[in-house]
Amino acid sequence: MFWQIDLAILTLVVVTTVGSLMVKDLLGAAILFGAYSFLMCLLWAIMGAVDVAFTEASVGAGVSSVFFVAAVFRTSRRTKD
Amino acid sequence: MKIIGLIITIMTGGFLVYAAGDFPAWSDPSSPASTYLSPYYIEKAIEETSVPNIVTAVLADYRGFDTMFEATVIFSAGLVCFILLRIMGRKEPETRHYRHVLTGVTVTIKEGRKIPASEEFERIDDLWTPPELIIKTACRVLIPFLQLFGLYVIAHGHYSPGGGFQGGVILGASIILLAISHDLRTATERMREKVVAILCPVGVAIYAGTGALCLLLGANFLDYGALASVLHVDPITARSHGILMVEIGVGIAVMTTMIWIYNNISSAGKYNQGL
């Protein structure tokens, strides 16, 4: 589609990636990872890969974020790094 | 370590940027990736398999061997999670907590004695939180529709985006929603651990069994045209039905693996309390 939408979503993807890796709270990092997955799904839907977008929406933004939150619940939540 | 990481990353990035100069221009119809084999798949998929969704036809029929081993990989990942984390053993905890439903008073019983099951006292865990009526009721209404939608996605994978993987993940997510909104004990009573653990290889076996059935009927492994004699249809429709059967197998395997991994991670193997 328009290259403006493409560029805007790609910028947001890079911003969420960097944000997810810099946050000191692991729960916030897991939620930002879910947002990153959802933006990837939008990118693929724009490119015409509808099956891949469907899978990423259900797997990445759904089940994968739940696994991360469950693992953070069982270990510690703060990190110094 | 950070400086070494930075140097490695910049060097690798430099190599990739140098190599990307040779790539074809973006969205070029005559790029080499779209020239040799994919026009055959696009033009012939509907004639040979009568499935309009080209991705499903290629995934389950033309490249069916890959998908069978992918289902095996998913099953083995669930098995590895189970082996790493699960602590078996029927050692019941020493102190139990009960809560009187009408007044909200918590009673702690030590040394292994217990209150027999009755209407007034309910068993709670260490990490008990007060019940949220809105969340519990909303999720209880939503879960049957989620499962119906998951079944629809599996069955309708021929005509719309979808198929075995997506439907299986949605079905698994419905049980995970039950475990999150209520507690893990409710979800384990609905779908027991043994049922989940046995259904996972059954899904892979359905896939391999369909291939073996084609082998027994005289054609190659995973050549669905041979199913025409069993199903009493012409070979092209038999390929469409063969794709549906293997998608069901993949859906069952993916659903049970998601539930299994969630149960093991969120309770760290003990299965007594969850998220």
Place this chain on the structure above:
Amino acid sequence: MAELIPTIIAKYNYWIYITLMMIGLYAMIAKNNLVKKILGMSIFQTAIILFYVSIGVKKGATIPILEGVHGHGAAHQAVHAADYVNPLPHVLMLTAIVVGVATLGVALALAIRVYNRYNTLEEDEILAQIRKK
């Protein structure tokens, strides 16, 4: 040099994909926390899938689902390959996504085991505890 600038601007997608991959690679190497390393691995995987799917894009083409055809082996009109997006990278990447989430489950199970044993998730503290033994 002057004809290099239009090619650099025309291929801006590839530079952003490479940036994403390098962010994920840097997180896997340089971060101390184990969960951040696992996040980096997952970011790397999705960035590579993005790169592969972008190979199959065709200008002015539609999604790879034939419409108006009801099956039974007879196509009513000829199907032109230039009208549809290349489906082969989609198929390979479907497998990659689901294998990625299975690998994520195993990695998180390993992190929980490490936490149960050493009571911390920071890599330098774990190495100090191992060296003290």
